[in-house]
Structures are given as structure tokens and as C-alpha cells.
Amino acid sequence: MSTVVSETPASKFRLPTDVKPTHYDLIVRTDLEKLTFDGSVTVSLDVKEETKTIVMNSSKLKLGKATVYPAGSQSDPLTSDPSFDEKDKRVSFSFPTAFPADTKAKISVGFAGELTGSMTGYYRSSFEEEGKTKYYSLTQFEATDARSAFPCWDEPALKATYSVTMVSKADTVNISNMPITSETVFSPNDHADLKTIFPDVNEDWKVTKFETTPLMSSYLVAFANGPFEYLESSAKMPLSGRTIPLRIYATKDLIHQAQFALDVKAKVLPLYEQVFEVEYPLPKLDTLVANDFDAGAMENWGLITGRTSALLLDPKKADLAAKKRVVVVQSHEVAHMWFGNITTMEWWDYLYLNEGELLMGEVIIEGTAYPEFKPNSEFITLHLNRALALDSKLSSHPIEIACPNAESIGQIFDSLSYSKAASVLRMLSAYVGEDKFLKGVSLYLKAHLYANTVTNDLWAGISESTGLDIISFMDNWVKKIGFPVITVTETPGGIKVRQDRFLETGLAEGKDNETIWNIPLSILTVDANGKSVVDRTAVLDAREKTFKLDTSKIYKLNAGTNGVYRVLYEDAHLSKIAAEVARPNSAFAIEDRMGLVNDALALSKAALIKLSNALTLIDALRNEQEYLVWDGISGNLSSLAAVWWEDESIRGLLDAFRTSLFLPFVKKLGYEYPASENPDISQLRTRAIEQCLAAKEQSVIDELKGRFAQYMKTGDDTVIPADLQGAIYRAAVIYGGKDEYNAVKAIYNKAPTPTSRISAMIALCQSKDHTLLEESYEIALKGARDQDVVYFLSGFASNDLTKREVVTFFQKHYEEFYKRFESTFMMRYLVETTYSGLSTQKDLDDMNAFFKDKDTSKYHMGLAQSLDSIRARIAYIEHSSQDVRYWLEAWKNGN
Structure with missing residues (x-):
């Protein structure tokens, strides 16, 4: 297959070092009616080496002439037309005379761009109000998209301060990293400087100025404009004694679901200041909820952004999984305010130095704030096992990996940079002791405030706190592939x-x-x-x-x-x-x-133990009462069923085995969720019902179908507990007809919560009726938001009837998908999801043949990992089919 693997030195992809930005004065005008933006940026520079040429990053922007004002010069300013390098996303400005080394200068450039729906750079998101589609704008700059909003030095080590001014229609709201210093209606007398930049601006517009930021990386700059509303709270900080104002912004139709995320932020923010022993440096911390968002959430300094499913829930209709999701996301992003924002990786090779902090965000601090969720235990399923699954492939990569260009940077936002990085830090914390580990992290942060770091800087801090040689102890864990x-x-x-x-x-x-x-x-x-x-x-x-x-x-x-x-x-x-x-x-x-369950199943897949031995271990756990153990068993048994999906006899026996394990819990716990119930019991009930549905247990199918039928008859959704939405919608579509399908589609179109919308999307792909499935394919292709397409493909890939159909669908529309998602992380996920259910040599050969002539440079890692997954499933079937069949038959016969 075709790919683009660069042999060029990494320095080729880095900006020249002859000038360094120190401060940006950024002015941005947003027009939500024309869906455009324009503005001007003036950058203060330190000239490090004599140069006639200034090179910046720029992409997808129309630029005007650059004007340079050499410091101390009495001569007229110098101007230059832009010269673009589209491939490397740069613009060069060449001048007739050189700027001497060890001097200062300022460069000003005008820019203009379109607010597209790309979910990258400065882009638009949409919402419905009174039957009309309306828009707002926001930024997503990580990793390399600040350059598509304004020309800049878009590398994490080139930190600078930023003064942002936003010009917008007077009836909209502007937010950015820092608090507002002034906001006034445009006046020709008061804003004469802006009239020269925007000649057509008038009193319909307003001007919002924000405080200057601390030193920060370009990918953390953020601003947004739209008809936002907000909820407000505050947090008293333990070190500084300051009260930090906290807000969460959303559109009018969503703001009522934002209170819980605001409460989480207020609860965890002071805990980080205490643990890191470093004061929170900004005067406020906002969160903005977006309908269209590529990632889950983003840690912009002082202005966290994220998708609805990561930040919203209706307390009256919230399932426990949604609550945990909001807690995890908010806690994770708040941790970044220190770990990543104050102290930032030197280059994207060290992304894990930012993202490995999920150990703090999703285990240590969450465990203090929300101990009922048992985050240290759940980490094993959510992160450790996921990381080991990916890292057990030949096509894996080290945690610390060279990322010379934009294509390679975009591919490392995976379970290795996140989950494996956090896992090795968790292992180190357990080895040296959590107190000494956190002290080492604090020393690391204090030693590199507002600076950039590499791996050994973190190890040096923990070495100091423990007296151990952490650098040599941990080196292979981050620099070598595998485990x-x-x-x-x-x-x-x-x-x-x-x-x-x-x-x-x-x-x-x-x-x-x-x-x-x-x-x-x-x-x-x-x-x-x-x-x-x-x-x-x-x-x-x-x-x-x-x-x-x-x-x-x-x-x-x-x-x-x-x-x-x-x-x-x-x-x-x-x-x-x-x-x-x-x-x-x-x-x-x-x-x-x-851990024992996860190891046994993984070892059986690798043919290092018999699968029958792993099933014996699971069988021995029948009296287990802990939800998280059953959650691990559930995931592993679902994986086995997905491997043997085409072998009816083995699949039938596996379903009987699953039912024998989980049906007793259904009978014991029922289908209702008391408000005061222990979270573990609620989650165990949900998991048991889902497993019995997947295993085609008729009594559970009848109950779930009956509840949806009652909902269709009366419109009363209280018969559908929030935690069972997914299971009930799936049962309705799988075992119902067009009426049930249309009822779920109606929920999808006007979902009361983000969770119910996702559940409906996946359910729409579960039908056994090809006519209805065609309708779902059409929604996936033309009706779904960009961020939601992957949910549809996931639904198709989990339906035995469409495991291969979805491959045909993806391949048929490949060019369309590629063009639609080429600027986001999404293409990789689409490839991985589409091919996730395949398990034969023909599948492997066909996949290789399809991608043979494609440019896979934006997702070649995910593609290679998907191919490895199919190879592993082929091998698993070959070496374990007889063993698992004999064991299951013996179990069924009571031997």
C-alpha cells in the first residue's frame, strides 16, 4: 500500500530559529452571517540571527502584505508580499535589508479566512433554534491548526504572550483564554485604529478586549463568538487564597444540562493547586460546550472546550456512565492547566508528557473527589488493558516517538500517548509511593514554569523526590516499543x-x-x-x-x-x-x-495458554460481586463472541455461557434504578442486562421490547431508565420493525440528552432489515454531524449482518470521507472502526488490495494496527476453535 514516510531530517519541518516571537497583538473579527473571519496580528520579535527573511506558519488563509517595524530604526517600515509553501504550511516574507542579530522588531500581517465546519482551526458549529440553523464559532488548534486562524509561530516551544481583541456583532458573546478588560460598541472616534483594518465596520459591531496571557504555546490559544449563555460558580484556592470565577458556556438549548460539569470543575480545581504545589496562574477558568467537536475535549488555557457528550447531562435523565464521563473529562482537562499548559512538552515527540497526566486527572484527583467511582480500579479496564491491547501489535510504537511533520503528529493521539503513558506513570507511582511520585511531579513543574520539557526533566524531578535513578529505570518504558x-x-x-x-x-x-x-x-x-x-x-x-x-x-x-x-x-x-x-x-x-482475567484472555489469544484455561478462571468467578470484575469479564466475553461471530455452534455455546453468568444478576437486581443506589450495583445491573441482550436471552429481550412498546404507546420515557437507553433502543430495532426503527430515529433527531442521541445512532445500525439499514447508511453519509459518523460505523461494525457491508459502504464513499475528514483525526478512527469486525484471510487480502494505491500518510499507523488485529483474530480462530468448542460443550453437559 502507498504511504508517505519521510526520510527528511526533523529540522526540515521546524521553523527557522533566526527570529523568536515574544508577544502577539491579535485582532479577530467574526461574521456569523457571512461565515467569515478576518483580522490583523502584530508580533513582537527577538531577532536572534541576522536575516532578511521572516518565516511563519500559515494555512488556508488569505494574507495581506507584511509590514515590519525594526526597533529603534528611524527609517520607514519595510513591507513584503507573502510567499506561500502550501506543503509545509508556511509563509515567507523577504525584505531588501537585513535585520541585525540581537535586535527587536515587530511584524504586522492582515489575514482573512472562512468559518468552515472542519472542526479545526477557527471554525463554525451549528445548532437549531425555532426551526432555523444558527451558527457560532470556536477554535481547535491542537496540534498544528493555530496557523489556519492567524499567521504565527505554531510550535509548542515558541511560547509568547497574547493580547486578543475580538470584533463581533453587538448581540453576540465573546470569550477567550483571559478575562475581558473592556467591551464597547464600535465608535469611529474610540476605535480609529480598527477602522483602518475593517473599513466597513459600524455601530452594529462591538469590540471586546481581553487581558494579556502568560507565556503560552500557540496551540493553547482559544477564542469563540456566538449567542452563548452561561452558568457561574467559583473555587477558593488553597495556596493563593484567591477565589477563581468559573463559568460554563453553551447555547440556550443546552445550558440547562451544564451544571454538573461546572460543579465538577469547582470541586477538582483547588485539589490540583494543592497536589502540584503551584498556584493556578490565571484569573478565571471557563468551559465552552460545542455541538461539533473533533476530539472529546481540549485544554485551552482558561477556556476548556469539548463536545456535548463529554460535558453535558440532564440530572433527571442522566445515566451513570454519562456522569462518570463528565467527571473524567473535566478533571482531565483541569489537570492540563498545570501539566501541559504551564509546563509544556518541547515538541510533539513528547506528547505523553502532556497526556500522561490523565493519571492525575482520572485516578489520583478523581479518586479524592469521587471515590465512589473507584477510578484506580477502573483504570485497569479503561486504560491499562486498552494500552496493552494496542501495544501487543508489531505495528505499535514507543510512547516517545519522533514526529517530524503534521501527518505524524496527528497519528500519535492514541492509546499509547494517553493510556500507556498514564499506565507507566501509575506503575512508577506504585513502585516509589504516591506521595514521593507527586512530590517529584511538583518539583518538575516548579523547575519548568512557563517553559518546555523533555522526558528526562520529569524523571529528574521524581529522582530528586525519591533518591532513585528514575532516568535509567524508566528509559525503556517510554523509548522502546512494546511491553x-x-x-x-x-x-x-x-x-x-x-x-x-x-x-x-x-x-x-x-x-x-x-x-x-x-x-x-x-x-x-x-x-x-x-x-x-x-x-x-x-x-x-x-x-x-x-x-x-x-x-x-x-x-x-x-x-x-x-x-x-x-x-x-x-x-x-x-x-x-x-x-x-x-x-x-x-x-x-x-x-x-x-488483572488475572485480562491476562488470561490475552495469553490465550497469543496461544500461550489454552482458551479453556481462561474460561475456567472466569467460571470460577461466578460468585464474584464486584462490578468492575464483571465489567472486565463482560468486555472479554464480548470480544470472544466477536471473534467467533461466523461459527454458529461456538457462538451459540458462548452465548449460553454468557447468559449463565449474567442472568442471575438480572433476576436478582431487576430493571429499576433506585435513586440512592450504590453506583456499583447500578452499573452491574446495566452490564448484566446488556450481556444477556447480546447473548439473545429471550426473557431480557421481551422485557426491553415491552418497555419500548409502552414508550411508543404512551410517550412516557420513564419506562426507559437512562442506564438502559442503549440496550432498549437496540432491542427495539433488532427485534422490531419499521415503527420501532422510526421511533428510535425520532429520538435521534430530537434527542433529549447527548447520551440518548449516541444510543439512538448505534441502535439505528442494528436492524436486520436491509431497507431500514439503507436508511441508516444514508443518515451516516448525509445526515450525521462530522463528529458522529464514527458512531454509525461502529454500530454497523457490531451488527453481524453488516460487518462486511460497512466495509463496502466505506470503500464506496472513501474519497468523500477522505475529503471530508482530511484535516481532522477522524480518518484514522473511521478506518479502525470500519474494519474492526473482520476475521478471515480474504478480509485481510481484500483490505490490503483496497489500500494498496491509497495515500495513507494521515492514518498509516491505524491502518497497520487494524491489519495486525485481523491477523491476530485469524490465528486465534485457527489455534483455539477446537479447544473452546470442547470446553463449552463439556460445560454445557455439566462435566
């Missing part, structure tokens, strides 16, 4: 442990198995009183090592499942472990039980 599997063999005096790189198809060999990691083994044993004891000093820092241990008693490596590795035991010990997990007062904590 190890620990093979445990019992010896007369203990255990011998060996590390090899783990692949989803088995152990790596040769050059793919050269890395030696420093692995905290965290060996769990049981003392004479039956209490768990964990040795956190044991480290495997060689290929093999022997450790003394009483193997007659139960033991387990990776206590707490903090380690970024799998553990492979001998069959005899795995049987002992299965017996131990079945005990009511097991020595294994919830995190251990979750």
Missing part, C-alpha cells in the same frame, strides 16, 4: 521469572525481543494469618532471575495490577489461582482479580 510478559516457573526454592516482549500472536523473537525492561514485580504472598503481603522491592532487570518464595502457598505477581505487563503462570499454579479467586475472602484484591 513484556513475565513467565513464572517454580523451582525447589522459589520461582524463576523471565521477560520477553509480548505480542498478541505469541512471544516476540529475534530483533523484536531485544529490550530488557526494569520491571517492578510486586510479589503478593499470604502470611500465617492469611493476610496479603506485597514485596515491592523485587525488580526484574535482566532476562531471567530467581526469587526465593514458598511456592506451596498462594502467590501472585503484579499485585494491584499496577505493572505494564502480563504474567504467565504454569497450568498447575493457574489452577490454584482459579481456586483462590473463587474463595469468598480471597487474598486477591479487586484489581488483582481484574
Whole structure:
């Protein structure tokens, strides 16, 4: 297949270093009727080396002449026409005389652009009001799209201060990173300077000026204009004693669902100041909710932005998953106000230095603010297992990876930069102790305030707080590809442990198995009183090592499942472990039980243990009561069903096994959700019902269908608990006809909450009627918002009837999709989602053939990973079909 892999040195893609920006005066006018913007930027420069040419980043903009004012010069200002480099998204201005080194200058450039629906740069989003489509504008600059809003030095290390002025229609609202200093209706007398930039501006317009920002990277600049409303709160900060005003903005139709996100922000913001021991540096912190948004959310300094499903919920109709989503997103983005915004990675190679902070945002701080969600335990499913799944492919990449150009930067916003990065930090925190780890992070931030960093800067801070050589301990975890599997063999005096790189198809060999990691083994044993004891000093820092241990008693490596590795035991010990997990007062904590299940299924996929052994372990957990353990079991069994989706006998047996595990919970817990119920019980009920629906359990199907029928008859949606929306909508479409389909489509068109809309989208793709499916394909292609297309493809890919149909659909409209999403991260997700259900050699061959002549440079990593996934499923079917069939038949027959 065709791809564009550059052999050019990384420096070729970086801007020249002869000048450095120090301050931007940015003026932007927004016209929401014409859907255009224009303005002027004046940048103060330090001239580092003598030069006649000034090179900036610019993309998709019309630029005027540049005017340069050399500092201290009595001569007239110099002007230059722009010279564009479209490929590298740059503009050059050449002047007749050179600017001497070690001097200062100012450059001013006028610009104009269109407010498109691209979800990148400065773009438009839409909403419906009184039957009419209306628009507002906002920014999304990460990673390299500030240049498409105004010409700038668009690299994270080129920090500067920004003074933003917005010109807009008088009846709209302007927001930016900083608070407003003045806002007045345009006056020719008061704003004569603006009249020269915008000759046609009049009293219908207003001028909004904002405070100057601290030193910051261009990708964190943000501004927005529209008919926004807001809710307001505040937070008292523990270090400074200041009260920080907090707002959340949205359009009138959505603002009533924004209170919970505002409350979360108020709760977590002071906790970060306390943990990081660094004062929050800005005078306010806003959040803006957007209908059209490429990512989940964005940590613009002082102005967080994000999509509706990440920031909104109706407290009267909110499911627990939606609440957790809002908590996670707001906490994550607030953490960035320090980790990423004050201290920023030097270049995109080090993206994980920003995004690995999700350990703070989604575990440490969330665990303090919302302990009922058990975020440390849930991290294993949400992040660790996801990271290990991606990192077990030959096509994986290291956490720290060279990103010379825009195409490569866009591809690393994945589970390795986020989830694996956070996982190795969580492992390090468990190894050195959370207090020392957080102290090290604080030292790191304090040493690099308003500056840029590389990996060793973080390790240096934690080394200082612990007295350990963290740099050499952690080096391979971030710079090498993959992760190890620990093979445990019992010896007369203990255990011998060996590390090899783990692949989803088995152990790596040769050059793919050269890395030696420093692995905290965290060996769990049981003392004479039956209490768990964990040795956190044991480290495997060689290929093999022997450790003394009483193997007659139960033991387990990776206590707490903090380690970024799998553990492979001998069959005899795995049987002992299965017996131990079945005990009511097991020595294994919830995190251990979750890790054991995930390891067993992953090892069976790699043919390192039999799949039947993994199922035996799951079967032993029938008396398990913890939701998160069942959540892990649920995900793993769904994955197995997706692998054997075309083998009716195995799929039928798997469905019977799933039903036997989850139906008792349905019978015990029912279908109602009491308001005061423990979150774990609510989530367990939901997961059990969903599993029984997927396994085609008739009693559950009848209940869910009956509830939707009652809703259709009466219009009363109280018969559809928020937590069961997805399951009920799916059941209605799968087992209903056109009436049910149309009723779900009506919900999609006028969804009361973001969650119900997503549930409806996925459900519309579950029909067994091709006529109705054609309607869903048409919605996906022409009716869905750009950000929502992936939900439709996900729905089709999870429907056995359309697993291959959706591939045909995607390929037929490939050029259309490519053009539609070429400037966003979305193309990668569309490829991964479309092909996620395939499992045969023909599927693999056809996929290779289709992409052979395509330019895959924007998504070649995701494509390679998708191909690896199909190969792994083919191998899984080949080596485990007979084993899983025999075990399931024996289980069914009671043997």
C-alpha cells in the first residue's frame, strides 16, 4: 500500500530559529452571517540571527502584505508580499535589508479566512433554534491548526504572550483564554485604529478586549463568538487564597444540562493547586460546550472546550456512565492547566508528557473527589488493558516517538500517548509511593514554569523526590516499543521469572525481543494469618532471575495490577489461582482479580495458554460481586463472541455461557434504578442486562421490547431508565420493525440528552432489515454531524449482518470521507472502526488490495494496527476453535 514516510531530517519541518516571537497583538473579527473571519496580528520579535527573511506558519488563509517595524530604526517600515509553501504550511516574507542579530522588531500581517465546519482551526458549529440553523464559532488548534486562524509561530516551544481583541456583532458573546478588560460598541472616534483594518465596520459591531496571557504555546490559544449563555460558580484556592470565577458556556438549548460539569470543575480545581504545589496562574477558568467537536475535549488555557457528550447531562435523565464521563473529562482537562499548559512538552515527540497526566486527572484527583467511582480500579479496564491491547501489535510504537511533520503528529493521539503513558506513570507511582511520585511531579513543574520539557526533566524531578535513578529505570518504558510478559516457573526454592516482549500472536523473537525492561514485580504472598503481603522491592532487570518464595502457598505477581505487563503462570499454579479467586475472602484484591482475567484472555489469544484455561478462571468467578470484575469479564466475553461471530455452534455455546453468568444478576437486581443506589450495583445491573441482550436471552429481550412498546404507546420515557437507553433502543430495532426503527430515529433527531442521541445512532445500525439499514447508511453519509459518523460505523461494525457491508459502504464513499475528514483525526478512527469486525484471510487480502494505491500518510499507523488485529483474530480462530468448542460443550453437559 502507498504511504508517505519521510526520510527528511526533523529540522526540515521546524521553523527557522533566526527570529523568536515574544508577544502577539491579535485582532479577530467574526461574521456569523457571512461565515467569515478576518483580522490583523502584530508580533513582537527577538531577532536572534541576522536575516532578511521572516518565516511563519500559515494555512488556508488569505494574507495581506507584511509590514515590519525594526526597533529603534528611524527609517520607514519595510513591507513584503507573502510567499506561500502550501506543503509545509508556511509563509515567507523577504525584505531588501537585513535585520541585525540581537535586535527587536515587530511584524504586522492582515489575514482573512472562512468559518468552515472542519472542526479545526477557527471554525463554525451549528445548532437549531425555532426551526432555523444558527451558527457560532470556536477554535481547535491542537496540534498544528493555530496557523489556519492567524499567521504565527505554531510550535509548542515558541511560547509568547497574547493580547486578543475580538470584533463581533453587538448581540453576540465573546470569550477567550483571559478575562475581558473592556467591551464597547464600535465608535469611529474610540476605535480609529480598527477602522483602518475593517473599513466597513459600524455601530452594529462591538469590540471586546481581553487581558494579556502568560507565556503560552500557540496551540493553547482559544477564542469563540456566538449567542452563548452561561452558568457561574467559583473555587477558593488553597495556596493563593484567591477565589477563581468559573463559568460554563453553551447555547440556550443546552445550558440547562451544564451544571454538573461546572460543579465538577469547582470541586477538582483547588485539589490540583494543592497536589502540584503551584498556584493556578490565571484569573478565571471557563468551559465552552460545542455541538461539533473533533476530539472529546481540549485544554485551552482558561477556556476548556469539548463536545456535548463529554460535558453535558440532564440530572433527571442522566445515566451513570454519562456522569462518570463528565467527571473524567473535566478533571482531565483541569489537570492540563498545570501539566501541559504551564509546563509544556518541547515538541510533539513528547506528547505523553502532556497526556500522561490523565493519571492525575482520572485516578489520583478523581479518586479524592469521587471515590465512589473507584477510578484506580477502573483504570485497569479503561486504560491499562486498552494500552496493552494496542501495544501487543508489531505495528505499535514507543510512547516517545519522533514526529517530524503534521501527518505524524496527528497519528500519535492514541492509546499509547494517553493510556500507556498514564499506565507507566501509575506503575512508577506504585513502585516509589504516591506521595514521593507527586512530590517529584511538583518539583518538575516548579523547575519548568512557563517553559518546555523533555522526558528526562520529569524523571529528574521524581529522582530528586525519591533518591532513585528514575532516568535509567524508566528509559525503556517510554523509548522502546512494546511491553513484556513475565513467565513464572517454580523451582525447589522459589520461582524463576523471565521477560520477553509480548505480542498478541505469541512471544516476540529475534530483533523484536531485544529490550530488557526494569520491571517492578510486586510479589503478593499470604502470611500465617492469611493476610496479603506485597514485596515491592523485587525488580526484574535482566532476562531471567530467581526469587526465593514458598511456592506451596498462594502467590501472585503484579499485585494491584499496577505493572505494564502480563504474567504467565504454569497450568498447575493457574489452577490454584482459579481456586483462590473463587474463595469468598480471597487474598486477591479487586484489581488483582481484574488483572488475572485480562491476562488470561490475552495469553490465550497469543496461544500461550489454552482458551479453556481462561474460561475456567472466569467460571470460577461466578460468585464474584464486584462490578468492575464483571465489567472486565463482560468486555472479554464480548470480544470472544466477536471473534467467533461466523461459527454458529461456538457462538451459540458462548452465548449460553454468557447468559449463565449474567442472568442471575438480572433476576436478582431487576430493571429499576433506585435513586440512592450504590453506583456499583447500578452499573452491574446495566452490564448484566446488556450481556444477556447480546447473548439473545429471550426473557431480557421481551422485557426491553415491552418497555419500548409502552414508550411508543404512551410517550412516557420513564419506562426507559437512562442506564438502559442503549440496550432498549437496540432491542427495539433488532427485534422490531419499521415503527420501532422510526421511533428510535425520532429520538435521534430530537434527542433529549447527548447520551440518548449516541444510543439512538448505534441502535439505528442494528436492524436486520436491509431497507431500514439503507436508511441508516444514508443518515451516516448525509445526515450525521462530522463528529458522529464514527458512531454509525461502529454500530454497523457490531451488527453481524453488516460487518462486511460497512466495509463496502466505506470503500464506496472513501474519497468523500477522505475529503471530508482530511484535516481532522477522524480518518484514522473511521478506518479502525470500519474494519474492526473482520476475521478471515480474504478480509485481510481484500483490505490490503483496497489500500494498496491509497495515500495513507494521515492514518498509516491505524491502518497497520487494524491489519495486525485481523491477523491476530485469524490465528486465534485457527489455534483455539477446537479447544473452546470442547470446553463449552463439556460445560454445557455439566462435566
